Amino acid sequence: MDYLVLILCLHLLWGLFRALSFVARGGQRARPSNLPPGPQPLPIIGNLLQLGDLPHKSLAKLARTYGPIIKLELGFVTTVVISSPSLAREILQTHDAVSSNRLVPNSVTAHDHDKLSMLWVPVSPFFRYLRKIYNSHIFASKKLDLNQHLRSKKVQELVALVGKCAYAGQAVNIGEAAFRTSLNAISNMIFSSDMMEPLNPAGELKEVVRQIMVEVGKPNLAEYFPVLKKIGLRGSKHRLEVHFQKIFDIFDDLIQRRLQLRLEASSIKRDDVLDNLLDLVADKNETLYMSLVKHLLLDVFVAGSETTASTLEWAMTELLRNPEKLLTAQAELHQVIGKGKQIEEADIARLPYLQAIVKENFRLHPVGPLLAPRKSREDFIAGGFTIPKGAQVLINVWAIGRDPSVWDDPDKFTPERFIGSDIDVRGQNFELLPFGGGRRICPGLPLAMRMLPQMLGSLINIFNWRLEDGVTPENLNMEDKFGLAIQRAESLKAMPIPRIKRVMVCDDGESNRTP
Template structure:
């Protein structure tokens, strides 16, 4: 009897000490509120096919800062502009680490990519090169003729479709325009033919990479499975990115041979990168160059294409918006005349349409995931070391405490608003903020308005198959970017 009493007493004492330790631990590391996790899977079952929506709904229950256990990973989700400002501005340094998806281990991309490297001397060097060699005002001004030419080619293709009475895939057409714009800026050559379906594989490769990286990957939630690659995501990403790297290797070798044979220089980005690599090989090598090109093609084509397609979708859903935008364009530019980048500042309603599109359809709805490298205090909570941090800009853009009628596409809401998209106003965070803000923001803010305005000032548009505007499909497809689930197909006709 004494033996059993001793055993039971010991079990009780150990249980009490364990519970006390847990309570003390919670007292020292108070996590933000959140749903109770299930054994092993944690809260994974709550994410669903559209995590940005699921997380926004959970935030209504648990608040604008909440914690979830996704497998083995503690994840903190920010769903208000006030706390986003705290994270991305006031405590930007401690929240500037990256939570790297396992898919990006393909070809060690994460070790050379400015998007995924931690903030370190190498990251600062690459960021400086991007800011000075591609996205500075001087560089963008110097390449304006290229963007103008690509928009003319876009309109020529739309004119061809108009004459044939044929619908075009708005997203795919915009993608090819953006692809050729980037490829000319980087390599001084087109990589897609906007008048045919040739080289469609390149589009499929880029979109394939973005899709794989954006998939829910069990390895990201259970790092213990890293070597197994259960879903084959890393394997497929390796194959797809290998195709792009092979293309980039060919372009680099071709340019090196050209430089050796003719001793001439081009004024594009590849030339600038190779010169830096030759003069300061410790700053940038061919691996960095190829990874930066992969980042640029992924972010520079996918996000801009998504924004343009969503803008056209919302405009076609509400024909009055198209008429209002066309009236502004006719008055300020002249009906049917080409739009230049310098004109955009005078096109107030067009800018309102783009802001409203980015509010309702942010290209990267959860931004790129961040990671804290040490315990961090935030709003009286403790974010444990190694936690993933997500900023739900989709939810922030639909926050009814700030936006009136947040589910209604209403460009007029920005008429009397000075809200900006450059990372200073945290209610409109489509491109992020702080040191991790999207480096391609200056190019996007030039390209999207000119493309959209040119399409509206050159043609009338209607949905194919006589679909009524209110029947237009608005389904989203979640990935690293927020695409339309079903492509927008529309028929251009003369104004």
């Protein structure tokens, strides 16, 4: 309560200061009259209390009352929330040029990450340079094709881990196993080595990455009350400084080792992402430098590992909750690939039902429920209303994915809705936008759409699954927790059962035959 009183007092002074400043400058810019509708804000704090712990759900509820475009006052930040495909098209396509900049959370200014991350920098020549690096040196189709064997090996290790649990009669923590696999797949692509091994201190990345997702994703008072930035209260920014530094220390060690190797005459070029980026650093015609490399890699690791793991965990949850859909997927895999076999990336195109499961999962559980916040550079019209200059613009893809005017039985997991459909996730179909759209579309989309189907398809083709004792499809906890990526509130644990008998090798090298 004392903290709230402090905020109110500071902002009364802040508001008075701003008013006097405007008067001194000859008056304030007139506010547009045709702003979108929305709930009446309270003094000072505005509509902050209406966000709740799960803002994507609270905002979807408000949209049902006020319409698909609403205005909120979150402290001192005017926020416009979009909740329909047609309006999302206007923002991401028609007005992409004036709405592409970010409202940068105060937390990500830690270590100047907002100035060096493609996710946060304003659209500019530097932004286009960063996007070129991602598209040419990290996520280019040719490069992904060349290192698909590394991802296949990591999926093979995932299968082995699950097989060991099956032999021991132990449940698998799906999110943990998927996180390890996705992180190591990215690590091998970049560093040609695993980042998570039992004796490897880099294993702490798991918790650090998750904490980063939480800190960046959750509402922060400093975003809505500028005076809190002025007085320098420690909070999310300080915690992110600590988390970022832990990852940078690991990167520094790996980069220094690689630089040392490159000086040795007998050194063999790895030709991985790190080697390519170090070549760019050495190229005097490039503007890439070592600090920027670390910030690039930070985004790849954080966004790539946790979002992939969380999405796969939700997909497995939906299949265990809808066993008839799991059987349909297994029948397709059995027919096309063969029962009990690991699938490869080249197989994905021949598995339409598996692809439909991935799309349906993205519809119900989008990676980022509100996407990353945009900021309008000038007044513009959307849906007949004015979005004022400087407003935060959020696109509630979670609400769009559950809109009954767009989808039949929107709360029901029905992959069949995508069979024979041209709807894709690549930013051109505005009813399904898990990766965003426009010039800010997620650059990691090509990697995600390779890894997710391969991991999911392999797990359900090689194993049958059942929930832990006492858990049924009817009482399975489906609550989520809000962050930069929606995570399950409760980890999914499931019992694997091999679909065919095979020899499995445990960590100690001893062979065991599955029952």
